Amino acid sequence: MPLKKVVLDVLKTIRGTSLVELAEMIVREVGVSRISIRVNEVDVETITLNVTIEGDDIDFARIKEIIERSGGVIHSVDHVIAEK
Secondary structure: OOEEEEEEEEEEOOOOOOOHHHHHHOOOOOEEEOOOOOOOEOOEEEEHHHHHHHHEEEOOOHHHHHHHHEEEEEEEEEEEEEEO
């Protein structure tokens, strides 16, 4: 069942990949057509993000890999839409 929308709570280090670079890496993925990243909180070392990904067939494992390579960790999956 293809994922159409995923909303994630992500904690990312301030250093390393910028939010623009992270968005560009994720939106390049097959099955992803739109991404929105909103900063919820900024700490000395980390940023808490709300990441909304939309598309025709989102590969969650691949998205998780990209986020982790960029210095982030998924705290929670807050919303999911899937369709037949």
